[in-house]
Amino acid sequence: MAETIKTQARIVIIGGGIAGCSTLYHLTREGWTDVVLVERDELTSGSTWHAAAQVTQFGANQTMVGLKRHSIDLYRELAADPDNPISYHITGGMRLAHTPAQVDTYKHYIGMAAGMGVDMEFIDAAEVAKRHPLINSDGLLGAWWDPLDGDIDPAGITFAMGAQGTRSRCRCLSFQSGRRHYAQAQRRIYRAHAERRH
Ligand SMILES: Cc1cc2nc3c(=O)[nH]c(=O)nc-3n(C[C@H](O)[C@H](O)[C@H](O)COP(=O)(O)OP(=O)(O)OC[C@H]3O[C@@H](n4cnc5c(N)ncnc54)[C@H](O)[C@@H]3O)c2cc1C
Numbered sequence: 547m548a549e550t551i552k553t554q555a556r557i558v559i560i561g562g563g564i565a566g567c568s569t570l571y572h573l574t575r576e577g578w579t580d581v582v583l584v585e586r587d588e589l590t591s592g593s594t595w596h597a598a599a600q601v602t603q604f605g606a607n608q609t610m611v612g613l614k615r616h617s618i619d620l621y622r623e624l625a626a627d628p629d630n631p632i633s634y635h636i637t638g639g640m641r642l643a644h645t646p647a648q649v650d651t652y653k654h655y656i657g658m659a660a661g662m663g664v665d666m667e668f669i670d671a672a673e674v675a676k677r678h679p680l681i682n683s684d685g686l687l688g689a690w691w692d693p694l695d696g697d698i699d700p701a702g703i704t705f706a707m708g709a710q711g712t713r714s715r716c717r718c719l720s721f722q723s724g725r726r727h728y729a730q731a732q733r734r735i736y737r738a739h740a741e742r743r744h
Contacts, residue, residue, distance in 0.1 A: 639695025
């Protein structure tokens, strides 16, 4: 049976990559129900599906570290859902320091993160070689070690957020098999914007 497309919503999100699906997920979590995500093709069909997939925690200010820490906690929670299993590896990772200025900078960032309860450490060159024997440690002064660095399947996490988002009354509309419906929906959205402006 043909699907009827909702013509109005309090919030319309354009695009079903990680940004759109995460917005849908977080709005739903805050209690929003009248939200529609419109994707012109398939969820993750933009740049998300071929992302390098790194999940890091490092950052040069507390806002970035806090955002990344939130992502890690959320990804761990979503990856553990048996309905949407996601390939997520927390391996630990390091950023190498070859100059005294890099050492100072990394130590500063590690101290800043410690101030918000996030555990990272500065390790010397011998410890770098121990943790990653394939690294050439000649001339190396050490590294910033983050125990929560890892990688995740970007498409998997995006679909998981989209699926969780639609467990409320929110909807995800994708149009890989219905370009005509997509064009209609786009026209309605543009019309809604045009009417608002007057
Ligand atoms: C787990 C993860 C790890 C990552 N790791 C790295 C990394 O290590 N290094 C790095 O540099 N980056 C990384 N990234 C970032 C990644 O490379 C992309 O920058 C990011 O995924 C882009 O997401 P997006 O939602 O903004 O865009 P997209 O994924 O491109 O999504 C946009 C969507 O909007 C749709 N769309 C566009 N226009 C319309 C329209 N008019 N109507 C309807 N739909 C429309 C498209 O079809 C597309 O699906 C990572 C991302 C993730 C999720």
